[in-house]
Amino acid sequence: MRLGAIEAGGTKFVCGIGNEHGVIEESVSFPTEQPEVTLGKVIDYFRESQVEAIGIGSFGPIGLHPGSPLYGFVTTTPKPGWANCDFLGTLRQVFHVPYGWDTDVNAAAYGEAVWGSAKGLQSCLYYTVGTGIGIGVYAEGQLVHGLVHPEGGHVPVKRHPEDSFQGLCPYHGDCLEGMAAGPALEARWGKKGYELPADHAAWEREAYYIAQSITGAILMLSPQKIILGGGVMKQTHLFPLIREAVKLNLNGYVSAAEITEHIDNYIVAPGLGEQAGLCGALALGLRAYQQAHEKAGAI
Amino acid sequence: MRLGAIEAGGTKFVCGIGNEHGVIEESVSFPTEQPEVTLGKVIDYFRESQVEAIGIGSFGPIGLHPGSPLYGFVTTTPKPGWANCDFLGTLRQVFHVPYGWDTDVNAAAYGEAVWGSAKGLQSCLYYTVGTGIGIGVYAEGQLVHGLVHPEGGHVPVKRHPEDSFQGLCPYHGDCLEGMAAGPALEARWGKKGYELPADHAAWEREAYYIAQSITGAILMLSPQKIILGGGVMKQTHLFPLIREAVKLNLNGYVSAAEITEHIDNYIVAPGLGEQAGLCGALALGLRAYQQAHEKAGAI
Numbered sequence: 242m243r244l245g246a247i248e249a250g251g252t253k254f255v256c257g258i259g260n261e262h263g264v265i266e267e268s269v270s271f272p273t274e275q276p277e278v279t280l281g282k283v284i285d286y287f288r289e290s291q292v293e294a295i296g297i298g299s300f301g302p303i304g305l306h307p308g309s310p311l312y313g314f315v316t317t318t319p320k321p322g323w324a325n326c327d328f329l330g331t332l333r334q335v336f337h338v339p340y341g342w343d344t345d346v347n348a349a350a351y352g353e354a355v356w357g358s359a360k361g362l363q364s365c366l367y368y369t370v371g372t373g374i375g376i377g378v379y380a381e382g383q384l385v386h387g388l389v390h391p392e393g394g395h396v397p398v399k400r401h402p403e404d405s406f407q408g409l410c411p412y413h414g415d416c417l418e419g420m421a422a423g424p425a426l427e428a429r430w431g432k433k434g435y436e437l438p439a440d441h442a443a444w445e446r447e448a449y450y451i452a453q454s455i456t457g458a459i460l461m462l463s464p465q466k467i468i469l470g471g472g473v474m475k476q477t478h479l480f481p482l483i484r485e486a487v488k489l490n491l492n493g494y495v496s497a498a499e500i501t502e503h504i505d506n507y508i509v510a511p512g513l514g515e516q517a518g519l520c521g522a523l524a525l526g527l528r529a530y531q532q533a534h535e536k537a538g539a540i
Numbered sequence: 541m542r543l544g545a546i547e548a549g550g551t552k553f554v555c556g557i558g559n560e561h562g563v564i565e566e567s568v569s570f571p572t573e574q575p576e577v578t579l580g581k582v583i584d585y586f587r588e589s590q591v592e593a594i595g596i597g598s599f600g601p602i603g604l605h606p607g608s609p610l611y612g613f614v615t616t617t618p619k620p621g622w623a624n625c626d627f628l629g630t631l632r633q634v635f636h637v638p639y640g641w642d643t644d645v646n647a648a649a650y651g652e653a654v655w656g657s658a659k660g661l662q663s664c665l666y667y668t669v670g671t672g673i674g675i676g677v678y679a680e681g682q683l684v685h686g687l688v689h690p691e692g693g694h695v696p697v698k699r700h701p702e703d704s705f706q707g708l709c710p711y712h713g714d715c716l717e718g719m720a721a722g723p724a725l726e727a728r729w730g731k732k733g734y735e736l737p738a739d740h741a742a743w744e745r746e747a748y749y750i751a752q753s754i755t756g757a758i759l760m761l762s763p764q765k766i767i768l769g770g771g772v773m774k775q776t777h778l779f780p781l782i783r784e785a786v787k788l789n790l791n792g793y794v795s796a797a798e799i800t801e802h803i804d805n806y807i808v809a810p811g812l813g814e815q816a817g818l819c820g821a822l823a824l825g826l827r828a829y830q831q832a833h834e835k836a837g838a839i
Contacts, residue, residue: 317795383679465687497687497688
């Protein structure tokens with residue numbers, strides 16, 4: 242089976258072709274420009290590909306209610322040209338295949354649930370910590386949407402008692418993203434994350450905020466696995482700091498051995514590594530194919 | 541149809557018999573004593589009732605994984621006699637009917653989704669603010685469980701800048717429950733909530749903490765409705781304070797008219813009022829009946 246996958250980021254797009262086993266057979270990447278240019282490249286890439294379905298994990302906010310006129314749109318982004326852009330509709334005019342459509346982080350969560358670190362589980366939470374912070378939520382075997390979709394990057398956080406940094410979020414100042422996304426790290430310490438040594442005080446501070454949000458997420462959602470991806474999490478020395486801080490925060494309240502004894506296997510890196518986003522889009526495409534197939538079979 | 545419903549609280553049990561339209565036809569209430577005594581009363585109540593299914597919303601923590609040996613148990617509660625109590629198994633020995641089983645707050649969330657304030661929606665969040673604080677999560681048309689179940693009462697919260705109260709939670713000190721549950725209100729102000737006048741400073745403080753947790757929940761879960769029940773929320777003047785604080789926290793970031801324009805209809809009291817818990821248990825019973833019926837039909 243040939244399935245198309247699109248990881249649509251605000252900075253770059255990755256398009257790939259893969260199969261129903263989660264194997265990406267080929268891929269291409271290009272910077273995100275105006276939608277006409279970028280979606281034109283997407284269309285060119287898939288034109289001769291004969292894919293049987295396409296899955297898309299997109300930067301957002303995006304329209305996710307199937308009945309809504311904005312379904313398939315990128316909605317209110319400040320990214321030039323993309324606000325109110327009919328992403329999905331543009332592709333639908335060209336390729337008459339089933340489509341999977343979700344946020345980039347929900348796609349990554351789904352890919353991890355199908356083929357990655359959360360394989361076989363009914364729930365997981367995917368964080369990306371990079372230029373921004375976002376979360377994807379998979380619960381009871383479903384990707385979670387609602388009023389809009391999870392925007393976990395902006396949750397309120399308690400300040401570290403020694404922290405006077407104001408935070409960079411234009412909406413909330415010192416929310417999680419304002420305190421702990423890549424640009425906050427750089428603004429606070431004057432260097433990019435990868436330039437700071439592993440024993441720098443920056444990392445304990447970074448772990449403090451990320452762990453606090455994870456603590457809240459565990460208490461609200463009780464996910465079976467928490468997966469941390471994104472550029473900042475390439476500093477893998479953050480993982481043990483975050484795990485310790487989460488245990489300290491929970492203080493034994495959630496008496497699950499996964500947390501109290503095996504947290505190394507509970508808060509983890511993406512099993513699909515760098516391909517979490519693209520494989521996630523592939524998984525959305527596979528699901529769309531299967532759903533269309535089932536529907537056809539039921540008629 | 542006659543369906544049984546059990547709202548099993550740590551302080552009192554309510555048992556009722558209702559129908560498939562959410563109407564409770566009769567009910568009885570008694571204090572929660574040792575499990576032999578209390579479950580004995582439950583069994584006596586339903587013995588001649590000829591109910592076709594029973595739904596239970598229970599205080600917890602409880603075992604919720606259908607494959608687990610602890611499914612149907614109250615697990616680690618400090619409530620004397622109830623730790624590792626096989627609640628569901630005890631009833632199953634007597635009544636051979638389908639059972640619905642979930643946490644008290646998940647039951648209430650489900651009842652509100654089926655017959656109450658969230659009727660027709662695919663997601664809602666139910667808070668109870670009383671002796672403790674708990675949340676029930678309904679998302680994508682499913683009640684959410686995972687590693688255990690949502691324990692949202694214990695999420696970390698930022699302190700109010702003028703607040704020096706230490707908090708009452710034995711695990712976390714100043715988590716949401718430690719700062720804002722009924723006993724915290726009383727410890728902080730020296731009076732019970734219902735004794736404090738509507739213009740007392742207590743309420744703005746109370747709203748600050750509840751709203752903060754709701755803000756986090758909106759950002760993590762994006763529920764289509766937020767329902768606030770429990771004893772403390774009987775002080776209905778809290779609702780406008782909480783709504784205003786949530787809007788202030790979000791600061792326009794979630795651009796959904798439900799929040800920015802119609803928040804009075806987004807953060808609401810239980811549509812089922814005092815019966816949210818019992819009707820929720822009834823809804824669980826109805827679902828169990830329907831699932832058993834479907835399964836039987838499919839064979």
